[in-house]
Amino acid sequence: MKLKLERALVCFISSFLMVTGSIFGTNHWDTPEKYTARVDSLTLFSNTMETAVPQTEVYNLIRNHLASPSADGREKKVLVLGYDGTRVDTLTTIDPANSAITKLSENGYGVISYCGGVNYPRMNTQATSTAPGWCSMLTGAWADVHGVRRNMQPKSNDHLTLLTTAVQDGIADSSAFYISWKGHFSNRLMTYYPEKQYVEEKGLPVKFVQADDDEGTLANVKNDLAQKDCTDFIFFIMEYVDHVGHSSGFDVKNKKYVNAFHTADEKALDILNTLEARETYEQEDWLILITTDHGGCNLNHGRCTIQERYTFMFCNKPILPPQEEPFIIFGAPNR
Numbered sequence: 442m443k444l445k446l447e448r449a450l451v452c453f454i455s456s457f458l459m460v461t462g463s464i465f466g467t468n469h470w471d472t473p474e475k476y477t478a479r480v481d482s483l484t485l486f487s488n489t490m491e492t493a494v495p496q497t498e499v500y501n502l503i504r505n506h507l508a509s510p511s512a513d514g515r516e517k518k519v520l521v522l523g524y525d526g527t528r529v530d531t532l533t534t535i536d537p538a539n540s541a542i543t544k545l546s547e548n549g550y551g552v553i554s555y556c557g558g559v560n561y562p563r564m565n566t567q568a569t570s571t572a573p574g575w576c577s578m579l580t581g582a583w584a585d586v587h588g589v590r591r592n593m594q595p596k597s598n599d600h601l602t603l604l605t606t607a608v609q610d611g612i613a614d615s616s617a618f619y620i621s622w623k624g625h626f627s628n629r630l631m632t633y634y635p636e637k638q639y640v641e642e643k644g645l646p647v648k649f650v651q652a653d654d655d656e657g658t659l660a661n662v663k664n665d666l667a668q669k670d671c672t673d674f675i676f677f678i679m680e681y682v683d684h685v686g687h688s689s690g691f692d693v694k695n696k697k698y699v700n701a702f703h704t705a706d707e708k709a710l711d712i713l714n715t716l717e718a719r720e721t722y723e724q725e726d727w728l729i730l731i732t733t734d735h736g737g738c739n740l741n742h743g744r745c746t747i748q749e750r751y752t753f754m755f756c757n758k759p760i761l762p763p764q765e766e767p768f769i770i771f772g773a774p775n776r
């Protein structure tokens with residue numbers, strides 16, 4: 442009950458700040474209506490915000506790919522490219538010539554997804570924050586199961602990520618998590634610290650690797666992809682977009698934020714080209730996925746506004762959204 446009250450209060454304050462920000466121009470007149478119109482104008486998606494896919498589907502996509510038998514003898518592999526804190530409406534600014542999202546969606550699939558445990562406009566059940574977001578994708582469950590409701594909350598090893606279970610279950614020979622944010626596993630207060638200890642104690646081929654910044658992460662990923670027998674399941678996150686959002690505004694009218702997104706999308710394209718240049722690429726069956734953990738509004742995220750709640754998923758293989766009833770606030774559905 443206390444948590445619910447806290448969330449309601451935070452929601453009220455963030456909505457108040459957004460309205461006052463719109464009146465006084467401090468958030469570039471960013472309103473839910475403008476956000477919705479921008480997202481609706483995108484032609485990248487096969488669904489709508491009402492039928493958004495839970496971000497936990499990332500887990501199912503990867504697991505199904507790795508676990509399904511190979512029809513042609515090619516080796517199953519996975520590459521997940523994470524753009525931390527990228528609002529869906531930022532995709533209206535894509536530079537198609539330098540975009541991994543454009544490359545992947547041209548011969549692939551794109552859906553709108555949601556974070557926070559439940560689709561908007563229901564009140565979110567977990568913070569639209571980094572740790573719960575990525576953790577929900579990596580465990581295929583929401584915080585009521587994995588327990589990570591906010592940042593700086595170590596996850597119990599009762600709910601291991603797919604990075605570890607895929608290796609333990611023998612559907613991947615190895616996995617790697619490349620990041621630079623200290624909040625993931627740098628000390629015992631952080632999300633994956635217990636799991637990192639677990640895999641190290643067991644000597645499992647699961648790597649948790651922290652670089653100093655995105656450049657370091659990208660170098661780690663490129664170095665991995667350069668190996669003849671590279672890691673089977675690579676999951677990496679670029680975090681600069683989120684940093685710029687916090688320092689200058691999660692806002693599609695904010696040039697710094699948009700530029701940070703363009704940089705991430707261009708670096709991701711370089712990674713896709715590196716992947717395709719592998720000598721053994723034709724003998725490998727890669728699932729490639731681009732996604733984000735949450736959006737943002739003004740200088741933050743973690744709350745309940747529509748700008749924070751939606752995410753996206755682009756994949757070279759079909760994403761089959763679960764059939765969910767859209768949430769109706771007033772009145773009953775027509776059938």
Ligand SMILES: [Zn+2]
Nearest residue numbers: 525526571734
């Ligand atoms: Zn984040």
